[in-house]
Amino acid sequence: MNLNNIKKLQKIINCQVCNGKLKKINPYSFVCKDCNYYSSNLKPSVGQDVKGIESLRRKNFKQIIKQLLKYKIAPKILEIGSGDGYFIDECNIANIQITGSEASLESLKKLKLIYGEKIIKVHLPKPIQTEQIFDIVIFNDVFEHLEKINNVIKEVSLVLRDDGLVILNLPTSNGIIFKISKFLLSLKINKFYDRLWQKNSCSPHLSYFNKLNLTKLFSRNGFILLESGNLKTLELxxxxxxxxxxxxxxxxxxxxxxxxxxxxxxxxxxxxxxxxxxxxxxxxxx
Ligand SMILES: [Zn+2]
Known part of the structure; x- marks a missing residue:
């Protein structure tokens, strides 16, 4: 075994949240025995994944905006990975100062055509190249796609005010879809489990958290939990x-x-x- 392979193995042996030992679930996914953090070694990319329907996403964004306004009056927000720009739209409607971002040049161009200079290039965990300081940094269905999550939080801290907020919305390993898919995997039906990780999409999931281990990850990096809750998955x-x-x-x-x-x-x-x-x-x- 050459040095690179050993390094690769070491990379996946320890949990990024608690340094605990990882247990292999299938060829690409692992779970931490100590904190139950799920990770994959699928290849990270900057493309867009399937994010569900627009109307539901917009409703969820409205709810998030309502929550964040409880903590900050007239906040200056940076969104990491703005995708189709729905969150930017909702902030504009609510008259909130928002900067959007994308990692790939292609998506960046598309967003700039619509939103102009409000869009910057951010490719975490690489440093965020901006002179600006924000009150809030938000990840909408993005954090679970990122590698080196401790570095990601450190880079985000650098562009946040001292009392700034990080807001995340993402799928959880405590959800019914995750639990059913994992159960089906144990029956050797892997289609749903693969779909869950977006294994064959251009931007697969690298993490599945629950509230507890995500809070642990952030507290390790100097953050305290203010609030948590759930968002709707389906409409009537x-x-x-x-x-x-x-x-x-x-x-x-x-x-x-x-x-x-x-x-x-x-x-x-x-x-x-x-x-x-x-x-x-x-x-x-x-
Ligand atoms: Zn762990």
């Missing part, structure tokens, strides 16, 4: 969504029927998407 009426996917009306009706049942169930089942609000604290523990 998904007919239009399926109508676009399937030409046949019957398939759309059947799918709409089942997802509507799931819509009501989701109030009782473990939630799939969580949001957390962290505040930078002055003392960083060693």
């Amino acid at each position: 009426n998904n007919f239009d969504r399926f109508r676009n996917l399937y030409k046949r009306k019957l398939s759309s009706f059947v799918l709409t029927f089942f997802t509507s049942i799931f819509f009501f169930l989701q109030f009782f089942l473990p939630k799939d998407i969580m949001y957390l609000i962290f505040k930078k604290s002055k003392t960083i523990p060693k």
